[in-house]
Structure formats: C-alpha cells, structure tokens
Amino acid sequence: MSAQPVPPRQPALSNEEILRYSRHLIMPEVGMEGQLRLKQSKVLLVGTGGLGAPLGMYLAAAGVGTIGLVDFDVVDFTNLQRQVIHGTKDVGRPKLDSAAERMADINPHVRIIKHDTMLSSKNALAILKDYDVVADGTDNFPTRYLVNDACVLLGKPNAYASIFRFEGQCSVFGYAGGPCYRCLYPEPPPPGLVPSCAEGGVLGILPGLVGTMQATEVIKILLGKGDLLVGRLMLFDAMAMRFRELKLRKNPDCPICGERRTIHQLIDYHEFCGIPRHEPPPAPGLKDWEIDPVEVKAKMDRGERFYILDVREPHEYQICSIPGGHLIPLGELPQRVHELDTADEIVAHCRSGMRSAKAVDFLRQAGFKKVKNMVGGILAWSDKVDPRVPKY
Amino acid sequence: MAKVLIPTPLRQYAGKNDAVEVAGATVGEALGKLIDNHPDLRRHLYNDEGRLRSFVNVYVNDEDIRYLKKEHTQLASGDVISIVPSIAGGGF
Numbered sequence: 382m383s384a385q386p387v388p389p390r391q392p393a394l395s396n397e398e399i400l401r402y403s404r405h406l407i408m409p410e411v412g413m414e415g416q417l418r419l420k421q422s423k424v425l426l427v428g429t430g431g432l433g434a435p436l437g438m439y440l441a442a443a444g445v446g447t448i449g450l451v452d453f454d455v456v457d458f459t460n461l462q463r464q465v466i467h468g469t470k471d472v473g474r475p476k477l478d479s480a481a482e483r484m485a486d487i488n489p490h491v492r493i494i495k496h497d498t499m500l501s502s503k504n505a506l507a508i509l510k511d512y513d514v515v516a517d518g519t520d521n522f523p524t525r526y527l528v529n530d531a532c533v534l535l536g537k538p539n540a541y542a543s544i545f546r547f548e549g550q551c552s553v554f555g556y557a558g559g560p561c562y563r564c565l566y567p568e569p570p571p572p573g574l575v576p577s578c579a580e581g582g583v584l585g586i587l588p589g590l591v592g593t594m595q596a597t598e599v600i601k602i603l604l605g606k607g608d609l610l611v612g613r614l615m616l617f618d619a620m621a622m623r624f625r626e627l628k629l630r631k632n633p634d635c636p637i638c639g640e641r642r643t644i645h646q647l648i649d650y651h652e653f654c655g656i657p658r659h660e661p662p663p664a665p666g667l668k669d670w671e672i673d674p675v676e677v678k679a680k681m682d683r684g685e686r687f688y689i690l691d692v693r694e695p696h697e698y699q700i701c702s703i704p705g706g707h708l709i710p711l712g713e714l715p716q717r718v719h720e721l722d723t724a725d726e727i728v729a730h731c732r733s734g735m736r737s738a739k740a741v742d743f744l745r746q747a748g749f750k751k752v753k754n755m756v757g758g759i760l761a762w763s764d765k766v767d768p769r770v771p772k773y
Numbered sequence: 774m775a776k777v778l779i780p781t782p783l784r785q786y787a788g789k790n791d792a793v794e795v796a797g798a799t800v801g802e803a804l805g806k807l808i809d810n811h812p813d814l815r816r817h818l819y820n821d822e823g824r825l826r827s828f829v830n831v832y833v834n835d836e837d838i839r840y841l842k843k844e845h846t847q848l849a850s851g852d853v854i855s856i857v858p859s860i861a862g863g864g865f
Contacts, residue, residue, distance in 0.1 A: 621791070628837060
C-alpha cells in the first residue's frame with residue numbers, strides 16, 4: 382500500500398480566538414473555514430501611512446495571520462491628521478514600530494514582519510515573494526510602478542488605492558490574469574505636473590475610507606468570496622459623496638502583462654518616472670539642510686519662489702533684515718508652525734545661523750522636508766552678499 | 774450636449790468647475806470645446822504633439838475611449854465624459 386500524502390497542517394483556533402472572531406464565525410461568508418484561511422494568509426502592506434493605517438488595523442483585527450509592513454519613515458506631526466495607526470506619543474519613532482505596536486495591541490495573534498527599508502528594484506521580489514496578497518499604499522509614482530511590476534512578475538494580486546485631496550481610486554490588479562496598473566496608466570506623469578499629497582493636501586478621513594475599501598478587497602481575495610474590483614476602477618469623491626465605477630480592461634499591448642510583453646524583470650523606476658535619483662549634492666562643506674547666503678541670493682535673482690523665515694526677535698528685525706523675510710521668533714515657532722506650508726521651500730535664518738539651525742531641526746521633526754538653514758545668518762549675508770546690511 | 778466631469782487636480786484650470794457642459798459630436802470635439810473655454814487645461818490633457826497624455830484616461834460613461842474609437846468616439850445626448858488622471862498619493 383502506498384503512503385498517503387500528508388494532509389496540509391491546519392492551524393486550529395484557540396477558544397480565545399473563537400470568541401474574538403465570533404462575529405465572523407457565525408456568518409456563512411466567513412465561518413470557520415474562512416477564518417482559518419485568514420489565519421494562514423500573509424499580506425504585505427507597502428507603506429504605513431494614510432492608507433496603511435486602516436489597512437494595518439482592520440487586517441490585524443480581522444485575524445490575517447501574517448502581516449508584513451514596509452516603511453522607513455518616522456512619524457511626524459503632520460501625519461497625525463490622518464494616519465490614525467500612529468499617536469502623538471509616537472512622533473519621532475519609526476512608523477514600523479509604532480504601527481506594529483498598535484496592531485499587536487489590536488490582535489496579539491497576528492505575526493507582524495517589519496521590513497525596515499525603502500522598496501526597490503533590488504529587494505522587491507525577495508520581499509514580496511512570501512506573501513499571498515500585496516496592498517499598495519505608497520505615495521509616489523516610482524513605487525506604484527515597482528509594486529505593480531513585482532506583483533505581475535510574481536503573480537501576486539495587488540489591492541490598489543490612491544488618493545488626492547478628497548478623491549480616491551481603488552482597484553485590484555494582477556488577479557487571475559486581470560488587468561494591471563500599467564493597463565490603466567501605461568506611463569506616469571512627468572515630475573511636477575501632478576501635485577503630491579504633501580503639496581496638494583488631503584482630507585484626513587479620505588485615506589480612512591479608501592484604505593478600508595482596499596482592506597475589504599484584501600479580505601475578499603483571501604476568502605475567495607464576493608465580486609472583486611478586478612477589471613473595475615472605483616472612483617470616490619468625498620465632497621460629492623459619490624462613487625463611480627469605470628471599466629478597466631486588460632491592455633493587449635501592456636508591456637508587462639500583455640501577450641508580447643517587453644518587461645521581464647524589474648527596471649529603474651526613478652528613471653522610468655523621470656525623477657533624478659538624488660537631489661543635487663549640497664555645496665562642499667555644507668550639510669544637505671544647509672544653504673550658503675550666496676546661493677540664497679542667486680535663488681532670489683533667478684526669481685525662484687521660496688519662503689524666507691526670519692526667526693529673530695522683533696527688535697532685531699528693526700535693526701536690519703534681508704528682503705522678503707517673514708518674522709516668526711524661534712520661541713513662537715511651535716505655536717505658529719501652522720502659518721508655514723510643508724509644500725513650500727523654506728530658508729530659515731537668524732543673526733548667526735544658530736537659532737535658525739534649531740528652527741530647521743524643529744521643522745524637520747514636524748514633517749517639513751524642504752527646509753534649509755542659511756549658514757552664518759545675517760552676519761554672513763552682510764559679508765558675502767550685501768555689505769549695506771549692518772552687522773550687530 | 775455632453776457633460777464633462779473634471780477631476781479635483783484639474784479643477785483649478787477649469788474655472789474651479791467640477792463639471793462642464795459642452796457641445797460636440799465626438800469626444801475630440803467636446804474636449805476641444807472644453808480647452809477653448811479653459812485654455813490652461815490644454816497642457817494637462819495633451820502633450821506637445823497634440824496627443825492625449827498617457828497618464829490621463831478619458832471615459833464615455835463607464836468605457837475607456839482607448840477601447841472605443843478613441844477621440845473619434847461618437848457622443849450621444851446625455852453622455853458623460855470622465856477625465857481620470859493618474860494620482861499617486863497614499864497619505865504619507
């Protein structure tokens with residue numbers, strides 16, 4: 382008599398888990414079979430920001446057995462308006478730690494795997510290959526195309542959503558030979574033509590709604606139940622409170638999922654999106670958050686738009702100032718930070734550059750990514766740019 | 774007349790309207806009228822060669838015009854044209 386194959390190991394639910402999941406277990410669409418399926422499943426969340434927050438919390442609560450998180454960012458104050466997986470106490474902590482802690486509190490039965498890295502063409506296939514479903518909650522075009530291509534190459538379904546101001550898009554890509562992100566948009570917009578959330582803003586509850594739609598699709602894929610958003614693009618407008626559904630067809634000429642595909646491995650997605658891989662390096666001797674007064678003057682002469690933040694005291698401002706400066710004394714900055722816009726390029730200065738260095742530190746912590754300190758302050762401005770400005 | 778739904782990122786170039794009624798027998802004509810009325814929209818919808826940009830999809834009702842007759846797609850009264858550009862935000 383030949384040996385029988387060993388049946389796959391079925392994890393059982395503990396009594397505590399049966400109680401926890403009882404509202405799932407008593408509905409036929411999930412039941413014990415579905416709940417065990419969730420427990421055996423592995424889902425990767427790319428990004429633990431606005432979309433990642435509801436995804437992480439609801440998928441953990443639902444009992445998805447293994448949830449991987451990819452992020453490299455730290456929590457800042459500007460995140461808290463929508464990224465409800467992080468709290469005020471978490472500002473300055475890695476988002477991975479903060480999110481994992483919250484998810485473990487919601488459901489200690491979930492295994493959380495932290496991938497503390499930026500997803501790239503080098504690591505994406507290795508990270509994604511162990512998961513059943515990927516949920517893309519990133520904030521930029523290069524990573525959107527990277528996640529899509531990696532999912533198509535590995536044959537993983539990708540629960541997709543994207544948001545802007547008060548509008549969202551949601552779909553499921555690469556499921557059972559269905560259309561992919563490149564079928565929807567073959568190419569990204571050139572840099573600068575489409576504003577990001579940091580530049581255009583986003584209604585705080587929007588990622589809550591849209592990320593929950595994404596999580597719904599993840600659960601349905603895992604359960605194998607319901608009508609998925611495969612071949613359908615769902616649009617949501619929060620201001621109109623209106624959903625619209627459009628047909629999404631598989632593009633026969635799609636370069637990655639079409640019949641005559643031309644992409645067989647991951648490419649350079651920054652190049653594909655026309656984005657320089659690195660910011661131009663700072664001048665010799667300067668840190669990347671520092672700028673020389675001569676360069677500030679050159680930016681003014683080129684007519685570039687940027688915000689000049691003067692963090693001195695009002696009585697110093699009366700002595701002298703540089704053109705276009707907005708006075709917010711260092712001590713008032715935490716209360717008046719809302720007067721600044723994270724989308725603006727900001728150059729901070731003071732008399733010698735010491736106080737403005739503190740201001741730049743504070744603003745960077747608060748989520749301002751385009752803020753620089755004018756080194757040497759007004760003293761250096763007087764020496765190098767305009768000797769008519771008195772030193773004091 | 775067809776109704777063109779303007780997406781959030783483009784409303785600033787369309788007089789802040791979320792929808793505009795335009796006349797036109799085809800999608801191309803209707804979009805041409807739209808751009809005549811709101812010239813700032815042109816560079817967001819068309820590239821320098823005058824072709825619809827590949828990150829802007831246009832739908833008549835729920836169908837992508839790429840799978841109809843593209844800009845030659847005929848319009849019937851009451852049709853709704855949707856402009857759906859690519860957005861990348863995840864609320865980071």
